[in-house]
C-alpha cells in the first residue's frame with residue numbers, strides 16, 4: 001500500500017476558523033505549541049490535575065480542545081488510505097469519512113451574540129490511517145467497578161477492528177491494570193467474543209489499584225502492542241493518561257484510547273455513561289418491590305439504596321421514572337432528620353396521607369451523618385476511593401428508632417439493597433447500541449493515529465475528548481438545574497434547604513443556595 005502525500009489532503013475552509021495545518025499529516029486544526037500560524041492563540045485553562053493538551057482558538061470565540069496525535073511526537077509516521085473505502089458495508093454511505101474540520105460543540109443552547117465556545121473533534125473514520133492492518137497489535141483492558149455493557153464494548157472493539165479494518169492480532173489483558181504485568185493475555189477473535197454481550201460483568205475481569213505506569217508500558221513495549229483500548233471510569237482514565245504520557249516520553253508508535261465507564265454517570269463532558277440506562281431500568285424492579293411490600297402492610301416504610309458514590313444520577317432518574325417514590329436522597333442535596341421540615345416529619349405526614357412511603361437513597365447521601373455514628377470514615381479501596389458507610393442500614397435504624405421512641409405510630413420497615421444486582425446485569429438494547437458506537441469510535445480514532453483521548457457523545461454526537469477534560473472534575477447532579485426541580489415537583493418532598501442543621505454539602509454552589517434560602521427565610 002502506498003503512503004498518502006500530505007499535500008493531497010483538503011485545505012481548511014477559512015470560514016470555519018483561521019487555524020492552519022501545521023503538521024505533516026495535515027490535520028487542519030492541529031496546532032504546534034510555540035510556533036506556527038500567527039493566528040493561532042493558545043489558551044491556558046484553569047488547573048488541570050494532569051497536563052493540559054492542545055487548545056486553540058479561532059474567530060467568534062471558537063475554541064478547539066484537541067486530542068494528541070502520534071505525529072505530535074513521531075512526525076515521520078507513515079500514513080495509509082483507510083481500508084474502509086473498500087468496505088462493502090460502508091460503500092453505500094454518502095460520506096464515509098469524517099472531515100478533519102468536523103467538530104462537536106459543547107454548548108448547543110446559544111443566543112444571537114454568543115461566543116462559539118469549546119468544541120471537540122468529531123469521532124469517526126478518517127480518510128487516512130496510521131496503521132497497516134497487518135501491523136496492528138491491539139490490547140483491551142477493563143478496570144474499576146462493573147457496569148452493564150462492558151462486554152459489549154469489548155466485543156465491538158474486537159469485531160470493529162477485525163471486520164472494518166482487517167486486524168487479527170488482539171489481546172485481552174486480564175484483571176485490570178495489574179494484568180499487564182502479572183497475568184497472561186488471552187487472544188481475542190470475533191468468534192471468542194461472539195456471545196459475551198449477553199452476559200453481565202467483564203469477560204476480561206477487572207480490579208482496583210495496581211496501576212504501575214512503568215511496568216504497564218514495559219509490558220506494552222515487550223509485547224509489541226501498538227493500540228491500547230482502556231475501558232474504565234475516572235480513575236482508569238487518569239491511569240490511561242499516565243500510560244499515554246509515558247508512551248510519548250519513550251516515543252513509541254502506540255495509540256491509547258479510553259472508553260469511559262461508570263454506572264454512576266459521574267464522568268464529565270459526555271452526555272451519559274454506558275450502562276446507566278440499564279441501571280435505571282433495573283432499579284425500577286427494586287422500587288416496585290419496595291412499593292408492593294409497603295402497600296401491603298400497615299404504615300409501610302420502604303427504603304431502597306442505589307449506587308452513586310458522589311453523584312445521585314441513578315437515584316434521581318430511577319425516582320423520576322418510577323413515580324412510586326415519595327422521597328429521593330442524593331449526595332448533592334443535604335438533608336436532615338429531626339424537627340420541622342425534616343425527614344421524620346415528612347415520613348409521618350406521607351404515611352398519614354397514603355398509608356405508606358417509599359424512599360430512594362443514593363449510597364453517597366448523608367455520609368457525614370453516618371460517620372457520626374461509625375468510626376471507619378477514612379477507609380479507602382485499592383484505588384484510593386473512600387469506602388462508604390452503609391447509609392441505607394443507618395437510615396433504616398434511625399427511622400425505626402424514631403417511630404418506636406415517639407410511640408406516635410408503629411411502622412413496618414422494609415430495606416432493599418439491590419446495588420450489585422443493578423450493575424451486574426447485561427446491558428439493555430439502547431446501551432448495547434451505545435456501546436457499539438463507543439467501541440467503533442475508539443477504533444476509528446486509534447486507527448487514525450489519535451492517542452491519549454476518551455470517546456463519548458457530546459450533545460448526541462460522538463467526539464474525541466482530551467482525557468484531562470473528563471477527569472478534571474466529576475459530573476454531579478446540579479440541584480440548581482431544572483432536572484432536580486422536576487424531581488422535587490414529582491415527589492413533592494421537602495427540599496431540606498432551610499435548616500441550620502444541614503451539614504456542609506459537597507458543592508460550593510449548593511452551599512450558596514442554602515445560605516440564600518436561609519437569608520430569605522429569616
Ligand SMILES: Nc1ncnc2c1ncn2[C@@H]1O[C@H](COP(=O)(O)OP(=O)(O)O)[C@@H](O)[C@H]1O
Pocket residue numbers: 143144145176177178207208209210211232233234235236237238239240242261262382383385
Ligand atoms: N490518579 C490515578 N493515576 C493512575 N491510575 C489511577 C489513578 N486513579 C485510579 N487509577 C487506577 O485506575 C484503576 C481504576 O480506578 P478506580 O477508581 O478503581 O475505578 P474507576 O476507573 O471506575 O473510577 C485502578 O487500577 C487504579 O489503580
Ligand SMILES: O=P(O)(O)OC[C@H]1O[C@](O)(COP(=O)(O)O)[C@@H](O)[C@@H]1O
Pocket residue numbers: 143144145146233234235261262263264307308309363381388423
Ligand atoms: O464494591 P466495589 O466494586 O468497590 O464498587 C463500589 C462502587 O463502585 C461504583 O459502582 C462505581 O465505581 P467506579 O465508577 O469507580 O468503578 C460505585 O457506585 C460504588 O460505590
Ligand SMILES: [Mg+2]
Pocket residue numbers: 144233234235262
Ligand atoms: Mg471512579
